[in-house]
Amino acid sequence: MSIIPFDDRDGTIWLDGEMVPWRDAKTHTLTHGLHYASMVFEGERAYGGTIFKSREHTERLRQSCQYLDFDMPYSDDEFEAVKQQVLAENNITDGYIRAFCWRGSEMMAISAQQTTTHVAVAAWAWPSYFDPETKMKGITLDIAEWKRPSTESAPVHAKAAGLYMICTLSKHKAERNGFNDALMLDYRGYIAEATGANVFFLMDDGKLHTPEADCFLNGITRRTVIDLAREEGLEVIERHMMPEEMAKARECFLTGTAAEVTPVSRIGDYHFTPGNLTKSLVQGYDDLVNGRR
Numbered sequence: 130m131s132i133i134p135f136d137d138r139d140g141t142i143w144l145d146g147e148m149v150p151w152r153d154a155k156t157h158t159l160t161h162g163l164h165y166a167s168m169v170f171e172g173e174r175a176y177g178g179t180i181f182k183s184r185e186h187t188e189r190l191r192q193s194c195q196y197l198d199f200d201m202p203y204s205d206d207e208f209e210a211v212k213q214q215v216l217a218e219n220n221i222t223d224g225y226i227r228a229f230c231w232r233g234s235e236m237m238a239i240s241a242q243q244t245t246t247h248v249a250v251a252a253w254a255w256p257s258y259f260d261p262e263t264k265m266k267g268i269t270l271d272i273a274e275w276k277r278p279s280t281e282s283a284p285v286h287a288k289a290a291g292l293y294m295i296c297t298l299s300k301h302k303a304e305r306n307g308f309n310d311a312l313m314l315d316y317r318g319y320i321a322e323a324t325g326a327n328v329f330f331l332m333d334d335g336k337l338h339t340p341e342a343d344c345f346l347n348g349i350t351r352r353t354v355i356d357l358a359r360e361e362g363l364e365v366i367e368r369h370m371m372p373e374e375m376a377k378a379r380e381c382f383l384t385g386t387a388a389e390v391t392p393v394s395r396i397g398d399y400h401f402t403p404g405n406l407t408k409s410l411v412q413g414y415d416d417l418v419n420g421r422r
């Protein structure tokens with residue numbers, strides 16, 4: 130598969146209030162966001178021209194900025210219009226939207242009180258995070274060595290670039306070991322999430338269990354799927370889960386804007402068979418985001 134670099138594509142990116150040609154959407158090498166990870170972002174998806182839970186994503190972007198001690202300089206209404214404009218300019222009805230904010234280059238040191246905040250929005254067609262054939266059979270996850278940090282060690286509820294350092298390292302190791310992704314535990318040894326998605330288990334009690342999101346992103350898709358499952362009459366339990374408990378899980382799946390609902394067939398030495406519940410939630414989520422529900 131040949132790679133089309135992200136800086137060499139046709140299209141238009143919205144950058145600091147202007148639509149600019151894709152290849153010219155640049156920032157200086159001496160940018161605080163690049164050197165000190167003062168950067169936050171959103172990943173969103175549009176289905177048939179409508180961005181799913183767009184305002185919730187904008188709200189989370191604003192909160193992520195606040196966690197990193199800067200302000201998002203656009204109102205919710207302004208930003209909604211920007212995202213729609215980016216989709217329209219790039220002729221995208223079904224695709225992925227990346228909205229992001231970072232500190233500029235006025236200061237290049239730990240203290241960054243005088244930096245300006247930059248904001249950009251890009252969008253591109255992106256069908257499925259995992260290739261569709263692998264997806265329905267279930268993907269495989271290695272168990273990562275890196276642990277999600279505590280709320281005392283990092284602003285864990287921000288969708289911030291710096292928090293992805295251990296995700297990339299974990300995913301690379303998993304891929305080198307022949308897995309699709311990695312499951313991360315938290316600093317206490319509880320199951321946390323995958324490198325870019327939340328995780329759910331159908332346990333042998335017939336209930337859906339998912340780790341309590343107390344030190345990692347409480348995903349918008351996670352919350353949506355909890356609601357969907359409850360609507361289908363399923364009991365959903367959010368709690369701390371130990372990795373050994375996976376021996377009692379019948380089905381497992383990931384949730385995320387990019388991953389949507391992705392069945393999992395294996396985590397480390399634990400095996401699962403994507404079954405009726407997973408399939409019905411894959412379908413239910415697809416119906417919901419496409420306005421059929």
Ligand SMILES: Cc1ncc(COP(=O)(O)O)c(C=O)c1O
Nearest residue numbers: 325326327346348349350385386
């Ligand atoms: C680390 C991490 N956890 C969870 C999620 C799922 O969040 P959401 O459903 O809001 O996309 C994502 C995806 O953005 C993520 O990167």
